[in-house]
Amino acid sequence: EDQVTQSPEALRLQEGESSSLNCSYTVSGLRGLFWYRQDPGKGPEFLFTLYSAGEEKEKERLKATLTKKESFLHITAPKPEDSATYLCAVQTYNNNDMRFGAGTRLTVKP
Amino acid sequence: DGGITQSPKYLFRKEGQNVTLSCEQNLNHDAMYWYRQDPGQGLRLIYYSQIVNDFQKGDIAEGYSVSREKKESFPLTVTSAQKNPTAFYLCASIGPGRMYTGELFFGEGSRLTVL
Numbered sequence: 001e002d003q004v005t006q007s008p009e010a011l012r013l014q015e016g017e018s019s020s021l022n023c024s025y026t027v028s029g030l031r032g033l034f035w036y037r038q039d040p041g042k043g044p045e046f047l048f049t050l051y052s053a054g055e056e057k058e059k060e061r062l063k064a065t066l067t068k069k070e071s072f073l074h075i076t077a078p079k080p081e082d083s084a085t086y087l088c089a090v091q092t093y094n095n096n097d098m099r100f101g102a103g104t105r106l107t108v109k110p
Numbered sequence: 111d112g113g114i115t116q117s118p119k120y121l122f123r124k125e126g127q128n129v130t131l132s133c134e135q136n137l138n139h140d141a142m143y144w145y146r147q148d149p150g151q152g153l154r155l156i157y158y159s160q161i162v163n164d165f166q167k168g169d170i171a172e173g174y175s176v177s178r179e180k181k182e183s184f185p186l187t188v189t190s191a192q193k194n195p196t197a198f199y200l201c202a203s204i205g206p207g208r209m210y211t212g213e214l215f216f217g218e219g220s221r222l223t224v225l
Contacts, residue, residue: 004152009150031210032210032211032212033212034212036214041218041219041221042218042219043114043200043202043216043217043218043219044153044200044214044216045216046212046213046214046215049211049212049213087152087153089152089153089212091210091212096209096210097143097155097158097168098155098212098214099152100145100152100153100154101152102150102151102152103152
């Protein structure tokens with residue numbers, strides 16, 4: 001069965017303290033891996049798509065990378081406004097829907 | 111502005127009652143989805159629809175029903191058969207040709223609480 005595991009469940013950082021969030025996956029035939037940001041009480045907002053190992057995408061202070069077993073979301077010099085839950089999801093060649101991880105709740109203190 | 115509108119934002123239901131959550135989009139997207147989100151769990155797919163008058167069950171369809179009579183609308187009914195309906199419900203859509211990009215557009219969600 002396809003599985004997506006995110007770690008840590010929660011992460012507290014000081015403003016400017018860089019770190020990484022992990023998304024490990026066990027799927028048959030990865031078509032794509034996706035990162036979303038979700039603010040409390042809101043719907044997720046799409047951030048990145050990664051298709052193949054070695055691929056990287058960047059947006060402001062965020063950089064997503066992909067290997068054959070996991071993806072990392074690197075946050076460089078975070079600011080309090082980066083506080084949110086970050087979700088990853090995978091899509092396989094077997095079906096068109098996406099399987100989501102439980103998310104990492106990031107808090108950045110000023 | 112284009113987007114997805116979910117209503118109501120908060121809903122309280124007594125046990126044994128059916129409730130319907132509304133989802134309307136003006137993005138001209140063909141595919142629409144309903145997800146359920148519980149604390150500590152990932153989003154789980156309830157139903158999805160790729161075209162009008164057609165929809166498929168997701169992983170947790172039991173106790174739910176949907177309709178897709180118009181492209182813009184995809185309402186979800188939570189029936190009394192759903193054993194544990196208290197959750198945050200999210201509606202999403204994706205544009206034509208974007209199915210494999212992961213670029214789902216989500217509404218702001220509806221929080222259902224069973225009293």
